Amino acid sequence: MLVSLNWLKNYVDIGTISPEALAEKITKSGIEVDGIEYVADKTENVVVGYVQSCEKHPNADKLNLCQVDVGDEILQIICGAPNVEQGQKVAVAKPGAVLPGNFKIKKVKLRGIESNGMICSLQELGIAEKYIPKDSADGIYVFPEAVTVGESVEPLLNLNDAILEFDLTPNRTDCLSMLGVAYEVAAILNQSVELPAPQLQTATEKAKDYITVNVEAKQWNPYYGVFVVKDVKVKPSPLWMSNYLMAAGIRPINNVVDITNYVLLEYGQPLHAYDNDKLQSGNIVVRRAKDNETIVTLDGEERTLSEEHVVITNGKEPIALAGVMGGLDTEVTDATENVLLEVAYFDSSVVRNAVKATGLRSESSTRFEKGIDPNRVREAGLRACELLEKYADATILTGVVEFDELDRNEKQVDMDTFEINKRLGTNLQATEIVQILQRLQFDFEQQDSQFKVYAPTRRGDISIFEDMLEEVARIYGYDNLPYTLPAGASQAGALSNRQLLIRNVKHLLEGIGLMESRTYTLTSEAAVDKWISPEVREKQYIPIELKLPMSEDHKYLRLSLLPELLRVISYNQARNQMDLAYYEMGSTFLTKEKELTEQPDERLRLSGALTGKWVDHPWQQEGKEVDFYVVKGILERLFDYLRITVSYEQIKLPEMHPGRTAVLKTKDKIIGFIGQVHPSLQREWDIKDTYVFDINMEEVFASYNHVHSYDPIPKYPSxxxxxxxxxxxxxxxxxxxxxxxxxxxxxxxxxxxxxxxxxxxxxxxxxxxxxxxxxxxxxxxxxxxxxxxxxxxxxxxxxxxxxxxxxx
Amino acid sequence: MKDQLASIEREALNKIADAESMKELQEIKVAYLGKKGSLTSVLRGMGKLSKEERPVIGEFANRVRENITTSLDEKTESLEQMALEKQLEKETIDVTLPGRPIKVGGPHLLTKIIEEIEDLFIGMGFEVREGPEVETDFYNFESLNLPKNHPARDMQDTFFISKELLMRTQTSPVQARTMRAYGGDKPVKMISPGKVYRRDTDDATHSHQFTQIEGLYIDKNVRMSDLKGTLDTFAKKIYGKDREIRLRPSFFPFTEPSVEMDISCKVCDGKGCSVCKGSGWIEILGAGMVHPNVLSMAGYDPDVYSGFAFGMGPERIAMLKYGVNDIRQFYTNDIRFLKQYHKA
The missing domain is CATH 3.30.70.380 (Ferrodoxin-fold anticodon-binding domain)
Incomplete structure (x- = not known):
């Protein structure tokens, strides 16, 4: 959510606080302000000018020679814009002005004629291209309405605005509206909120004589209302509205569209305008869509619907996909005269389904998905009508035609000062809590230390005591909470025997000279069935596959750590790191189910991969390449440490050197293997001679029996x-x-x-x-x-x- | 005779002094003190002396023998010493040649950080719990107050294996498992480090696999200020005692109130720089008071028990603490990267 501070000031007095200081306060109170953007760098000496005359430059085809009245003087300015004309009111940068990008305006001579300033485009004034109305995009900006010659353009074009970028957590959807933001900022600054109070002129005709509303899908549409708007004059929006929309990141289009967008941002209430003359009936029927029913949406795409969706119909055909997008057939265009303005409350799940199915996510659908304020629905319609009356010269027929089963009740939350202090570790007085509730503008009843809070419907996130606890804490200030340590009965913290053994085994291997690696658990289809230890292989486990992997490389849960470990060897050797000794301890995932219905067995394994020189001390003629016996020596030390007797038996395994591989057995049970990677796989994986080991740690834990004993030191010679x-x-x-x-x-x-x-x-x-x-x-x-x-x-x-x- | 003896002594001592080898010394010894040596033959003439002279000369002769013997011994020792010195001189080595290298092994940087944090919390009375990496939808989401269709599920993109089974997206399910294991009537004080998975494309700041450490404390009368004190202790131990912490309200479905913790930026000391994006603060972890729904789903009565939980990312800690700028470094296991962290 982009929050224009100039816009915000219409509802709450923020005083003289700097945007940075305000952002800091808002962040500390719970809504992270991700950034502050100024609409434009400070501009001076840019004023409204009146183009008195405009002639072709005598020496240049594409330049115009203009005499511009800037109030206190007439400036001769050469302008290259194609759209400059006599009689326009334009933005003039006078000599001495500095435009964004530190662009200094000076008196210059262009093709022999003096130019005393510059007529500016919105881009030149610092407004981002993408927000500039299409008709102002190529050329200078022309003021659409009465502005005073000589007046500074900075406030007129909202160039002095600062925009705060709110990073909203999913619970704070109330701040998807300027009014919601106003309540939040008012609570933080301890100010009051001034709300718009829409007033409509009385019309002789009644809306209900033009339209009926019938909601069949009540469960998903507890409120549906329409205003009938006649004789609309489609034209550009007033300057202030365009300015605010641009500041909020929305490109102004025309007054009708802009007003619906403006009210959407102001109230957080999505609105939709239909061309009433294209409706082809006087009935609105809201119902569930039928399977395979279609609608062509505003973007020209045909959408196929299902029973999971709700549609607005004219009694026969869909004219809008509820909460998501209107239909092309009833689109408002420049030629539209009569508008049907829809205000509705759609259930979030039905909108979410439609968004998922169509991929259409918009400012409107986002708000429905997250939940809107039931008390602002009708109000927002009134506000839009007021603006249409004022800025589109429209007549609003009396009354809103509506279906209304909307629950507008506020949630009640009981809380107690003692309980609040007990949970927060604070010592707040009831009077302080009263102040906090007042700042939040929550209604409440108080009896001594007891409160009954009526959480306003705009704050749909508040329903239980803990929610109020957070409100109290954040307005009181997390900074002000004391620091304490848990006062409960203390217990001895310690690693379990298993955790301790794991740590000790790792430390032993590291002391020997092995580096711990951490590889990915997810591996490729080609690698998942390789280097599986015989005792695992014989059980014929089925590799577990992800439903929607992000890449082919990480698609299956590993049955062995070795494939990814050998990738590490390959990665390093490709970077000329030839002498490597790694180990890794991690889970493998074992199941016999083809379609997983139960969690797999997660079994810990210890694997290692060694290659290159184990001892490298050439000048004293000492050197030792890693071989079977280097690795076996490491394992012998490990099992000696663990007091486990292990025997080694020659074995042939598919991915291993047929003559240099052994299984490890303890008590006739295979607990892993050791050996050289098969030379043809070494070639395939681009690794030098590499020796690996792989040990079933679960078997190690089962065999390990920690004993404290004393073997007497021999007295007699050996x-x-x-x-x-x-x-x-x-x-x-x-x-x-x-x-x-x-x-x-x-x-x-x-x-x-x-x-x-x-x-x-x-x-x-x-x-x-x-x-x-x-x-x-x-x-x-x-x-x-x-x-x-x-x-x-x-x-x-x-x-x-x-x-x-x-x-x- | 006395003169004769004195002259022998003089002669012998001179020869000893001039001797340059053990062999010469041996010859001198034989020549003077041997059976046929000159001193011996002089002493043989003692019998001819008068009764009065004999003891005087005898004593003198003994002194001469003693002097020669002592001188011989001293010279022997000095020659031996010289020989030894010469020998040791020959044995001189080039101390600048490199020593025999010791293979460097060690833990992965993430393990180092995880163990440091484990040890800190163990010291504060926490136990270390582990849980499965393939989780049920129930434990990963529902038991944490994230029912199906909860909008906050959008925050996490999940690797599903079946409708109900998934790669856990967080270590938080271990909270729920541990609480259930404790049966709803005993305090719980645990941390749980482990691997978690998200449907992300791997790049400098995203990884489809990473680690998390979850913490949980449940008891009667657990206060939010306890959370603050515990996190402060943690931050000062891991990031340095001059770091400040800041708690901000936030949102997590499984906690209420929820907290985001920042520490003051170490690079600029809170003044604002590119590392902290000008704010002076760096986001470190999420935490909060355990949501009553989470407590009751795990069998704890939220009217009797309360608690706090926190979760942090060791990768992020490593990136901040050591300036590692690409999360993929933790999983490519480049030996040149891993070796850097095995120095004091």
Missing amino acids: IARDIAFVLDEHVLAGDVKQTIEEIGAPLVKRVDVFDVYQGEHMEEGKKSVAFSLLYQHSEKTLTDEEIQVSYDKIIEAVKQSFNAYIRS
């Missing part, structure tokens, strides 16, 4: 022994290790692989794997003999189980 076995190359080191651990228990505390060799000096198809064993007893120092017995047993077992021999 003894290390090494063994190297020659094994068939397909034998897994992990299996051998497991055998050693089983046979060596309980004396062998730890088994580590310290060398793997295959190649020269080694039989074809064989490899050597060396293990270091750590012997220790908690209660004594082990003897060589005790160790040897165990050692021999281990060697024997490995030899037998794996067809191995000791490497000599």
Whole structure:
């Protein structure tokens, strides 16, 4: 809503407050003022001039030589505008004037003849092109009516106006009218409001003799009224009205259209004018539209309607789509003489439906959609008629023909001073509340601390105590509320065990050197079925699709975090960032329903993607590319931290390197996977060798068991022994290790692989794997003999189980 | 004999002083103190001395031996010290060469901000609650006083999955879920950070996915001034203690009265600049007193219980605090962007 302060001053005295200070006050009281616009920069020395004579410039075809009376002198001015004529009253910038854009007017010579000033167009005076009436758009501005020669044009053309741009919240539709704004500003400034009081001359003819009104769709149209307006003279609007409309962002057209727009803005009440001579009947019938009924609206489009819409008809055909737009057949034109002026109250939902179906949103439909003031409907019609009488020389027939079942009652809200203070934390006296209610101009009854408030119908947003609480608080000033902290019983705030574990896992990974990423939950159709962990894949979940996605890239809810994570790798590598290590923790969305009727399972997963160098220290010849074992090392540390035993088993997965991928298992349950992205997908996704992991955090939470325990520090020394076995190359080191651990228990505390060799000096198809064993007893120092017995047993077992021999 | 001894001492001490290697010292030691050394052979002649002379000479000879030994020891130590110094000198490294790099990992900037806010509210007795990202129409809208056809639903463009299921547009449904979980007769004090989704085209200021932190406090006798005090504490902790806060009336369907909170602009200190669009204030969050309809729908009697709620956007906080000028930065995960925030 654009609020012209000059217009506003007609209803409320705003004193000498600056537009900026007023905007600040309004913002602090609840309506955000988004901006202040001045119609024009300050203009001086621009006055009304009378064109006494206008001749062709002797030396230039397109220029005119004018003698212009500006009151105290006659100025010779050369004007290039095609529309300048003798006898016009025009805006003259005298020498010394400064026009918007710091354009200084000086005496100049044009083609040998002196020009002492400039005759101005509205654009040159600073008015935005789009609001300028069409007939003034190409050329100088000509005053439409009697103005005094020599008078400053600044007030005449409203150039000194400041316009506040209100950013209204959906509840404050009352401020979609200048009168509503007047009440708001009056409450803020503690001023009174002066309302227009429309007065009509009495006509001999009665409206009801010309027209009848019959409303069938009562539920959606509780009030419908028409005024019969005869002998209208269509012409330009008065200057002040054009000025206000332009300030409000509406282009003036002619007096009849302008008056309906003016009253729309002043009262917030949409009006519609029909050409009564085109109505073809004396009946107005308001009814629900029929399915597939059509109407050609004012914009020339044929609209197909349905039963969800309400139409105004002439008894047979629709002449308007209620609250949205009139029909072309009954349009008011320059030739119109007799007008039927409609004022109505349409239900917001029926207008919203029509707007949705037609895509026609206008100043009128917006107001109906948001709800209008039932007490201003008829009043607005009277106001429009008064203006038509005055500015369109019309005769208004006596009476309004109407259907009226409109509820105009004010809502009652009870409130109590004690309760207000209890809720706000204030210490207001009843007398202060009285003052606030008076400033708001709300009717009320008071009994000591108790109030019964009659919320005016213009404020449709007020219906309960809390609404009044806000009114009291905002007029009292949010700034004036005290600062307190909650006084209720305090409780210990803390993260839950799960939240704490999540944080700790993240911090662990970050400490290791992984960067957290946050990717989009929504992914593309092509990516949604990729890199899904086998335990998820086997359940055959169905990807969830959005009904109306914004883009193909973000259309499905993810089943894995990896596709978007790999996009991050690709994005960075395209920018020459090659060494990357990311992790992300986030939800995946699992359902087996084709058409979702229940919320999907949201399961937390932890995924990572690593590529490039893990260690990069070239001058000391130290470097390490990310490989399977770098990533596995990270996971081993993670599961060691979580005290979860995990085994790794080779697996083939569709998007993974067939030889470099493993599933993670705990207690025979798959909880994720690790490995290298399949080289052909690496090419497709434009990424270098990348290793990923993906872990089902829900399974981790289920297996994690936080225990506080103490393992005594060993008192007796440990003894290390090494063994190297020659094994068939397909034998897994992990299996051998497991055998050693089983046979060596309980004396062998730890088994580590310290060398793997295959190649020269080694039989074809064989490899050597060396293990270091750590012997220790908690209660004594082990003897060589005790160790040897165990050692021999281990060697024997490995030899037998794996067809191995000791490497000599 | 005494003269002989004195001359040996002089000679030995001179040689020791001149010695330049351990080997020379060893030779000197053998030459004077060894079995066949000159001092030893002189002392062998002691037997020829008179009874009176013997102890005098004996004592003198001992002193000579001691002096030579001490001098040898000192010289040994000094030579060793010199050798060590020489050795260490050789071991000198170029301290300007770069160290072995440590891999930099860390939280995403949004996580950092969310955790900071979580910790602040945990300190004030709040718990952290989470809720589903795929929500029901009921929890996302209706339970928050946004019935179907409510005009304020236009304020939010929603990704629907089915008629009743959608990507949550706000973290506020967690309010309603938490209140229901508490059963209508216990205080609730929670915050809820999480991802939310809107049907927006991604550009510098819009993202179809972003994060929010919702806060809720329900108890008997919760006052609007408590909201003001709580938000003030929050703003001063997150934005700095010299920030001023300003509350303005606003509108949200789930609160009444509703509040928009601004903080004084840090860039211009409230004087007005391009960051705050000349107003001196920057919009930070929305809040208000929980609407009685929301309370009663969640099983709390609005005549007995009252409360406040607030919601804020970590992206916005990050953009203001660090000057990040494109919201997409949070989701492209450019490593050069993320690394910037792992410095003290």
